[in-house]
Amino acid sequence: AALGKDRAAMPVLQRAVQLGPDAARAHEALGSAHLRAGRKEQAAAEFRKALAIEPGRIEAEAGLGRSLSGQDAAPHLQIALTYFTDRVRLLPDDGSAHLELGKIYAAMGKADDSIVEFSSAVRLSPDNADAHTALGLAFEGRQRMDDAFGELASAVRLRPEDPRAAFRLGELLMKLGRPLEGMQRLERVVKLDPDLPGAREAFDAARKRVYGN
Secondary structure: OOHHHHHHHHHHHHHHHHHOOOOHHHHHHHHHHHHHOOOHHHHHHHHHHHHHHOOOOHHHHHHHHHHOOHHHHHHHHHHHHHHHHHHHHHOOOOHHHHHHHHHHHHHOOOHHHHHHHHHHHHHHOOOOHHHHHHHHHHHHHOOOHHHHHHHHHHHHHHOOOOHHHHHHHHHHHHHOOOHHHHHHHHHHHHHHOOOOOOHHHHHHHHHHHHHOO
């Protein structure tokens, strides 16, 4: 239920929740799909349901923390931070653990720490498009635009049907002063997932910048 398949998987996940409303895993998966699509309010609701059924689920705690902001997020992020810090210490070659720890650092506003963890995730799991996307966004946040472009381009190469990585790459191309390439990338995003939050607006703005109307 991940990646560009999220849109198709969403009805399946919703059905799973309906058939087994006490299944924490189903709520967690649905929350993760909402979070990847940028629907943080819906994501938070699903993560809360997962935790109500099974208190202490680390993935749900981490997801809820990343769905919330400020003081509401802090206790959930701290629980997840403790867990994944220990996991990375015990399993230093686990790329997925470094990726999750990086996401937690990013949600906590610790950009440099997140870059360290995302870089480890990319090194350990070079074919993980999520790791490249996360590192690219972290680089962009630090105004390391060339590095950001390289990572986002790698993510799109690894997973061309994922609209989220393509969306981020299209937006970055606009910032880099390459509007035609950016518009073309964003046009593909809209075709891949017309419901992706912000995609249609970004494409319309790019088209106006290129054609002036």
